[in-house]
Amino acid sequence: MDFKTRYQLWKLKQMAQPSRIFAKTLEKELRTRMGHGTWWVFLKSESRRIAIATMSGILLIGGGTGVYAYTSDNVMPDHPLYVLRTAIENVEMATSFKAERKVYIQRKQELRHQQDIERMKNRK
Amino acid sequence: MHVKYFPDFYKKNMKRIYAFFYFRCSGKKEISEDLTSEVFIKALNAFESYDPAVSESAWIYMIAKNHFINYLEKKKYDVSLEDVAMILPDETHSAESIAQKFDSGRLMHAIQKLSVEDRELVKLKFLEGWAYDDIAILQNKTAGSLRVQAHRALKALKILLKQK
Numbered sequence: 001m002d003f004k005t006r007y008q009l010w011k012l013k014q015m016a017q018p019s020r021i022f023a024k025t026l027e028k029e030l031r032t033r034m035g036h037g038t039w040w041v042f043l044k045s046e047s048r049r050i051a052i053a054t055m056s057g058i059l060l061i062g063g064g065t066g067v068y069a070y071t072s073d074n075v076m077p078d079h080p081l082y083v084l085r086t087a088i089e090n091v092e093m094a095t096s097f098k099a100e101r102k103v104y105i106q107r108k109q110e111l112r113h114q115q116d117i118e119r120m121k122n123r124k
Numbered sequence: 125m126h127v128k129y130f131p132d133f134y135k136k137n138m139k140r141i142y143a144f145f146y147f148r149c150s151g152k153k154e155i156s157e158d159l160t161s162e163v164f165i166k167a168l169n170a171f172e173s174y175d176p177a178v179s180e181s182a183w184i185y186m187i188a189k190n191h192f193i194n195y196l197e198k199k200k201y202d203v204s205l206e207d208v209a210m211i212l213p214d215e216t217h218s219a220e221s222i223a224q225k226f227d228s229g230r231l232m233h234a235i236q237k238l239s240v241e242d243r244e245l246v247k248l249k250f251l252e253g254w255a256y257d258d259i260a261i262l263q264n265k266t267a268g269s270l271r272v273q274a275h276r277a278l279k280a281l282k283i284l285l286k287q288k
Contacts, residue, residue, distance in 0.1 A: 005282045008231050009250040015151070016143040016251065022157050023138065029161070030134060030168055034127060 076116045125174045133171070134164060137184045143252040144188050159195060163188050181258035234284035242277035249274055 069081040145156040256267040
């Protein structure tokens with residue numbers, strides 16, 4: 001195995017590499033001719049596709065869990081998802097900018113907390 | 125083949141085709157870029173009619189070779205198809221131009237002194253980056269015999285490089 005000769009050939013081969021600018025320009029030209037938008041380039045990498053699929057899965061599961069935590073009557077202070085529900089309530093309060101809206105949300109949350117206490121008492 | 129597979133095809137063959145023209149155009153990047161672009165545009169236009177039974181590499185290589193012949197004819201170089209198939213036209217000039225440009229001059233001169241078959245194999249395998257399986261289809265040989273030939277070609281190249 002003649003490594004020195006192979007290495008010299010490899011060095012010569014590196015000289016024949018196209019520039020990045022040219023490669024990108026040609027890619028863009030071909031993409032335009034194919035009628036594709038930027039998604040073709042973005043998604044051509046398999047690792048990117050896997051990352052997007054994983055993030056989408058996490059968002060879907062997280063989003064579904066969040067909806068359940070916020071809307072379900074079973075999520076009370078002793079429930080593992082109560083932290084998530086409290087966080088969503090805090091976000092709801094923080095994103096309401098009108099004073100009337102803030103008052104309404106605060107009353108709604110207080111009422112719900114009272115109902116939680118009642119349910120916990122009845123459960124015991 | 126459906127055009128949705130073209131991006132992967134392009135990614136796989138772009139550097140090889142660029143190197144194919146680079147070593148045949150005296151290392152001139154602008155000409156190599158132009159010819160590479162033209163070849164892939166041709167390939168894109170013909171991709172729908174490409175038969176997957178034919179090797180991808182062989183298909184794009186034939187397009188590149190024919191395109192290069194047309195280019196040389198336009199430039200009015202006196203060349204025949206057989207010349208291009210086995211002996212690349214104006215190779216001595218190409219070697220000298222690249223040799224003057226880069227420190228690999230000795231290597232290019234040594235490659236030029238190899239036999240026609242060995243020279244072609246060294247260029248395809250080690251300079252342009254084709255796989256043995258692809259070269260086997262291009263040259264109608266087996267990958268195993270090409271490996272043996274490449275080993276001998278490298279030995280011969282090593283001896284040539286040691287000579288003053």
